[in-house]
Amino acid sequence: RKEVEQDPGPFNVPEGATVAFNCTYSNSASQSFFWYRQDCRKEPKLLMSVYSSGNEDGRFTAQLNRASQYISLLIRDSKLSDSATYLCVVNIGTNAGKSTFGDGTTLTVKP
Amino acid sequence: DTGVSQDPRHKITKRGQNVTFRCDPISEHNRLYWYRQTLGQGPEFLTYFQNEAQLEKSRLLSDRFSAERPKGSFSTLEIQRTEQGDSAMYLCASSLGLAINEQFFGPGTRLTVL
Numbered sequence: 664r665k666e667v668e669q670d671p672g673p674f675n676v677p678e679g680a681t682v683a684f685n686c687t688y689s690n691s692a693s694q695s696f697f698w699y700r701q702d703c704r705k706e707p708k709l710l711m712s713v714y715s716s717g718n719e720d721g722r723f724t725a726q727l728n729r730a731s732q733y734i735s736l737l738i739r740d741s742k743l744s745d746s747a748t749y750l751c752v753v754n755i756g757t758n759a760g761k762s763t764f765g766d767g768t769t770l771t772v773k774p
Numbered sequence: 775d776t777g778v779s780q781d782p783r784h785k786i787t788k789r790g791q792n793v794t795f796r797c798d799p800i801s802e803h804n805r806l807y808w809y810r811q812t813l814g815q816g817p818e819f820l821t822y823f824q825n826e827a828q829l830e831k832s833r834l835l836s837d838r839f840s841a842e843r844p845k846g847s848f849s850t851l852e853i854q855r856t857e858q859g860d861s862a863m864y865l866c867a868s869s870l871g872l873a874i875n876e877q878f879f880g881p882g883t884r885l886t887v888l
Contacts, residue, residue, distance in 0.1 A: 671814075695874040706865060706879035709819065750816050754874045760805060761830050762877065764816035 675718030799868030
C-alpha cells in the first residue's frame with residue numbers, strides 16, 4: 664500500500680462545477696499536509712497548505728481529517744484554467760524534510 | 775530570473791555511463807531537495823539537504839546515486855552506471871526555514887537512458 668493515495672481520475676467537469684478530491688495517508692505520525700498543482704510538462708507549485716481547522720483560499724477549500732487520515736480539496740466554480748494534476752503531499756513531523764507525494768488526480772474542466 | 779534552476783534540461787545517455795545534474799536553488803533557501811518523477815506518478819523523494827548537510831536519503835536510492843551540496847548553495851546529483859530504469863524527470867526544489875514550508879521546484883532535468 665502506498666503511503667499517500669489519491670484517486671487518479673481523470674475528473675472531467677464542466678465550467679462552473681464543484682469538484683472534490685480526496686487523499687488518504689497511512690502514517691498516523693504525519694503532521695504537515697499540502698496540495699500542489701502540476702500543469703502538463705511543468706514543475707509542481709504549491710496550491711495551499713492544509714491546516715487542522717481547515718482553510719479556504721478563494722474558490723479552494725482544504726480540509727484535514729486526522730481520525731480517518733485523509734485530506735480533501737474542494738474546488739468551487741471550476742475554471743478552464745483549473746485543469747491540471749493536483750498532488751497531495753504529506754510530511755511526517757513539522758521539521759522533517761521528506762515529503763511524500765501522491766500520484767496526483769487529474770482534472771479537466773471543459774467549456 | 776530568481777527561481778530554482780537546473781542544468782541540463784535534457785540529457786540522453788547510454789546505459790552504463792555516468793551523469794551529473796546541477797541544481798541552483800533560490801539564493802536564501804537553506805533546504806534543497808531532489809525528487810524523481812516518471813509519467814503518471816508523483817515526485818518521489820530522493821534526498822534533502824539543510825545547508826550543506828545531507829539529512830535524509832531515500833532507502834529506494836541505490837548506491838549508484840549520490841548527491842552533494844558542498845557550500846550549502848548549489849547541489850549536484852550524480853548517477854553512476856546508468857540503467858534504463860533511471861530514465862525519468864529529476865526535479866530539484868528549495869525551501870526556506872527549518873519547518874516544512876513551500877517548496878519551489880525547478881523545471882527539472884529529463885534523463886533518457888538508451
